[in-house]
Structures are given as structure tokens and as C-alpha cells.
Amino acid sequence: MAETAPADLPPSLWASSAPPPPATGPLLGDCRADVAVIGGGFTGLSAALHLAEGGAETVLVEAAQIGFGASGRNNGQVIPNLSRLDPDDIVAGVRPEHGGRDKGEQLVALIRDSASLVFDLIRRHGIAAEAVQKGWFQPAHRPSRMKLVEKRVRQWGQRGAPVRLLDQEEVARLSGSAFWQGGWENPTGGRINPMGFARGLAGAAIAAGARVHTGSPATAIAREEGGWRVTTPRGRVLAQRLVIATHAYTPPGLWPGLERSLVPVRSYQMATTPLSDNIRKTILPEGHALSDTQGDLHFFRFDASGRLITGGGLILPFGWDGRIRARIGARLRRVFPQVGEFGFTHAWWGYIAATDDKAPHLYELAPGVLAWTGCNGRGVALATALGREMARASLGRPLSEIAAPVEPLRRIAGHAFAPLGVAWNQALFRWKDRRD
Template sequence: MTEPLPNSLWAATAPAAPATTPLAGDARTGVAVVGGGFTGLSAALHLAEAGAPVTLLEAEAIGWGASGRNNGQVIPTLSRIDPDDIVAATPAELGGRDKGEQLVGLIRDSAALVFDLIRKHGIAAEAVQNGWIQPAHRASRLRLSESRAEQWARRGAPVRLYSRVEMATLTGTDHWHGGWGNTTGGRINPLGFARGLADAAIKAGAVIHTGSPVRAIRPAAGGGWVLETPRGTLTAERVIIGTQAYTGDFWPGLRRTIVPVRSYQMATSVLSGNIRRTILPEGHALSDTRGDLYFFRFDESGRLVTGGALMLPFAWDSRLRARIAERLRRVFPQIGEIRFDYTWWGYIAATKDRLPHLYDLAPGVLGWTGCNGRGVALAIALGREMARASTGTPLRDIAAPVETRLRTIAGHAFRSLGIAWNIAAARRLDARD
């Protein structure tokens, strides 16, 4: 029996998932995909469309993890690392600058890929591609905005800078000092998107089993791999792992490459039309330059969807409501009385260097970790790339560096202390120029 979804806005409003059942007995396939979030669903869809036999195994329900719990902003950047740094961080043995630029190009086009898939398959996901903006929370951070806009523009991204007056017009507040944005970004109902991807994958020929947690992956006697679940086994020639912060112990060391960080989300009651028209009036998705991020977007019914970080999880609901209500009154004073209809949380997968890492884990086995809060668009793009690699494209031609050594995190057992320390450090830095 699967665990229920959290009482989130998305669970209350997303269309129903397609019918699926647990894996029972012994089955075979060409490619086994582990994880029914954005990575796995993108891989399954692209594999099925390429004519490859594919079976996806999900421990709970479609979109049960981070893919169905996030804020639903579709952002074609990484959260902390900019293009020049991505290129510089790609070592020569992984392809150097050329491979780094390929990864930058993949990220640049990732939001467009999300909305293209939604249009192609007619997915009901409240999709609005009006752009994503990143306002500067201090005047000194405008230098960061200028640098980011210049780096992405140099690589062909549709970006622009905004003055303080322009940003006030786009946001409905003078809280920020200007900033930049990318017109390919936007917002979706992420659980609706996940369920729509599952439906599209099934229609293309993929087999999806929910309630089927993978307990172990071992070599098959005749070649390939055997994936063990509580009620059956799946033998496959190739395997794609896309479980991120919800990774279990089925592959040695993989879960120690990331730290699961709680991401808290919430949605207000429906705002009146007069107030609604004064906040993000053009429908942008927004996340600013703070380390302790301020982020806002609307859903289609007029709820403001936001959230925040907490250093410690105790009494999280009441503390989150109080903290974010005060934030909203400060940023959008016109909002008046604030009532939150939904609060929920999910884990995101953070890596030590804030970069995603795609791994060639063993012959025929691929996985990646490190969404770092940008998983909506990035997971869709990397899922497609892993599908390409599983249908004959050489790993050297995949649009991301492919590593063979896991980047495990030292002191992983003490990760909760590190999370609290990092949030405190981010808040200190946010207050400084």
C-alpha cells in the first residue's frame, strides 16, 4: 500500500493519474526506469517514443516525491552556479570546456522543453510560459544580475535586465532593486505535469508500475540487471535511476552523493481580483537573489503559492505560517489579511558543489543526482539525455559530463546539522552587500 500524498494545493487540483498497478511476478523489459518523478517519466516517455521497450518502477504514486511537491516554477538556470562557473568546473577528463558548454546549452533549453512537451501531449498542468524573473534583493546584487544576464545572453538565452522601476511594475512592489529574467521560464502545476507525462508515456507504449519500491539491483545471470521489488522482479538490459532525494539503498553509495533538504511550500486562499491584479500582474514566476530564497507565483485560481526555509523542522507548520505571513506583509503590503489554505513540504537533493552529476554507475546503468532546487526543467532534460544513452547514443555525445566515480559527501550522517548551518549562513549573507 502506498503512502498518501501530502495535503498540498497540487494534490487538491491536479487531474487524476492514469491507472497503474504494482509489479507482480517476474517480468522483462529493455530499459528499467527507477522513479516516477520528472526524470523517470521523461526518460520513459522518450524511450517509448523511440520504440524501446521500457518499464518504470515507482515506490509510491506518480509524482509522490519532489516532482509533485515543489513550487512549480520552470527555471532554465541552476540555483547558485552560473554558466562560466559550470564550464570552468568541468574537468578535462570529462570533456572540459566543450562538455561544460553542452551542459549549459541543455540547461538553457530545459524550460522550453517542458512547455513543448505540455503542448505536444495536451497535458493539463496549468502551464503559463510568461517568463521567470530574478529580482535583486539589494542594490549591490544588481552586479550579480548583470553578470548572469550577460553570461546567458552570450550563449543565446532570451534574457534581459530590468531596472528598479520595471521590476516594480512586473512584481507589484518596490521591494526589489531591479534584476533580470528569462522569457522561456514560467509555472505549472507540477503534480499535474507528472501525471500527464505518465499518461503520455503509457500511451506511447511504456509500462508503469506504482507501489513497487526497488529493494536491490543485481547483475542478471545471462547479462543485464535484475531489479527486486516486494512482489516481483524485473529483468532489464539497461537501467536508469532518477530517484534524487528519495533514493534508497538499492545502489551502493548513491544516496550519499546528496543531502535531502526540506523545501516548504504553501498557498494562500484565493485573492480578490483587485489585489490579484496588483501582484505579479503579468503572471511571472519569481525567485530572487537571496540564499534564503523569496519565491512567489500564482496558480490558475488566484492563490499565491510561496514558501520558505526553516533551520529546524519542529512545529514546522505554525512556524512557517507565521514567518511567511510576515514576509508577505513586508513584500506585498497591499495583500491585506493573509490566510493559508495549504502547507506542505518535500525533499530536494542538494550536492556539495551545487552542480548536477550524471553517473555511469555500471555497464548499462545510469543515474543522476543534484537537482539543487532546479529540478523541474533540469530533470526533464536529463531524463531525455539518459533515454538517448539507453538507445544507442554514445555517452560522449550526451549533453552533460558523465562520471564514473560517485561524489559522496563526507560526514553524510551529520547532514541535518549542515542544513541548519547553511540556512543560517545564507541569511547572514543576504543581509550583506
């Protein structure tokens, strides 16, 4: 494994520890395809893989390197639910003209099975991603939050998810901490090296016949007879259909208004020095991934080298490196006092794509053009699953038959003031977390 991240990637733990990516290069000259995919993260790579496996001539263009954006910078927790919405909320949020209750239940089922899809792809394609499917659990940080936990267990259980309620003693055993009050578990979740997963998806897509070009930012999209033309600095793709998978890294003007359908939010991650075996065995001893019920989220998991991977948020980004190390270091000692002396060897950040209603939205931007926004911190599993659904639609399946509601582009009102809203929400989360 490489010891440092490539110069053209953020210096994250994942970029320095994942196996190398498949050989790719810029798009040179003009080419044709059945489907063009813009973006080399989980959505675009999953779409490209499933398109190629479905027999479509597929060309993917990525502005930088595979996994450059959120897909290579997240915590690597594979979580089969949404961060703020429960199944009843998801169903109620689908408008009748977009499929109503039936389509909402299909989306819930897609989310329910999304973690299993990730681990199935890793096994089927032999992807080296440090994959551990020992489950994910969400402990409650206050006694009052057990009502929320019980609701989630009930609603997901009614939809066939293999969830279970955990009492305080079991949460203490599974976490290695007396910090929480109880919680719930879904055994289909887990943890991965997200950059390893992204690079492995790229290799699988190429092996299936897709052409993947890095260093090829899409600079323009235009309607052309018989399809869509995607222009990059050194080449062009003419395709019948188009999947835009740029998400939180959507450049202004790529598609009118698309960047105003989401709010990019910084998410900070960090990795400790490898912990000793004695300490390692007392924290998350069964290999789970953990993220709790707080708005200012507490989340923890290990990597294959025994590093504890955690992170958090800041209200304002100035001086972020020193501030996030101090803030999360104090948190880690508070939650896991047995950790003793440690340091953070890596700290990095990336954007997640938030929506004002906390829901994902799949868009038909024009005939044959699909995009989605709104991972809201659950992108590993959700993006992979929606990439597959977008591939199915691009292979000819009617939009009414894919497992997510499809709607026209939805812009966020007052988008110009979004950075102020992000800071306010972070402060509000911290205030609420201290109260019932």
C-alpha cells in the same frame, strides 16, 4: 478536481488540484524490458516517455504514487538556470576527463533550453498542468546584487538565452512590489502545476508504450547475465539497461553509496486563499514566476485559482507547520503590503537534492546503469531535460554524445554530518542576505 489529496500522498495543493493520474498498479510477477526505470518523478517519467518514443521496451517502477516525491511537492516554477552556478562556473567545473570545456558548454545549452522542453512536452501531449509560459525573473534584493544580475545576463546572453536586464522601475511593475532593486528576466520560464505535469508525463509515457507500475518499490538491484534484475515486493524486471531516478528519495542500499552523493534538504511550500481580482491584478500582473537573489530565497507565483504560492526554509524542522506559516506570512505582507487579509489553506514540504558543489552530476554507476543527483532547487526543468538525455544514452547513443558530462559516482565527504551543514547554511544565508 478533487478537493483533498489522496490518503497516500502528502496533503499539498497540487495533489488536491491536479487532474487524476492514469490507471496504474503494482508490478506483479516477472517481466523483461530493454530498459528499467526506477522512480516516477520528472526524471524517470521523462526518461520513460523518450525511451518508449524511441522504440525501447520500457518498464518504470515507482515506490508510491506518480509524483510522490519532490516532483509533486515543489513550487512549480520552471527555471532555465541553476540556483548557485552561472554558465562560466558550470563550464569551469567540468573536469577534462569528463569532457572539459566542450562538455560544460553542452550542459549549459541543455539548461538554457530546459524550460522550453517542459512547455513543449506539455503542448505536444496535451498535458493539463495549468502551464503558463509568461517568463521567470530574478529581482535583486540589495543594490550590490545588481552586479550578480548583470553578470548573469551577460553570461547567459553570450550563450544565446533571450535574457534581459530589468531596472528597478520595471521590476516594481512586473512584481507589484517596491521591495527589490532591479533584476533580470528569461521569457522561456514560467509556472506549472507540477503534479499535473508528472501525471501527464505518466499518461504520455503509457500512451507511447511504456509500462508504469506504482506501489512497487525497488528493493534490490543485481547484475544478471544479459542485464540487470530489479526486484520489487511482488515482481521483478530483467532489463538490459537501467535508469535510477530516485534522487532525494533514494533509499539507503538501493545502489552502494548513491544516497551519499546528495543531501536531502527540506523545502516548504504554502498556498494562500484565492485573492480577490483587485488584489490579484496588482501582484505579478503579467503572470511571471519570481524567485530572487537571496540565499534564504523569496519566491512567488500564482496558480489558476488565484492563490499566491510561496514558501521558504527553516533552520530546524520542529513545529514546522505553525512556524513556516508565521514566518512566510510576515514575509508576504512585507513584500506585498497590498495583500490585506489572507490565510494559508495548504502548507507542505518535500526534499530537494543538494550537492556540496551546487552542481548536478550525471553518473554511470556501472555499464548500462545511469543516475543523477543535484537539482539544488531547479528540478522541474533540469530533471525533465536530464531524463531525456539518459533515455538517449539508454537507446544506444554514446555517453560522449549526450548533452551532459558523465562521471563515476561522487560521494560527499562527511555525509553523516550533512544535517548540521544544512542548518548552518540556512543560518549563514540569512546573515549574508542582510549584508552586501
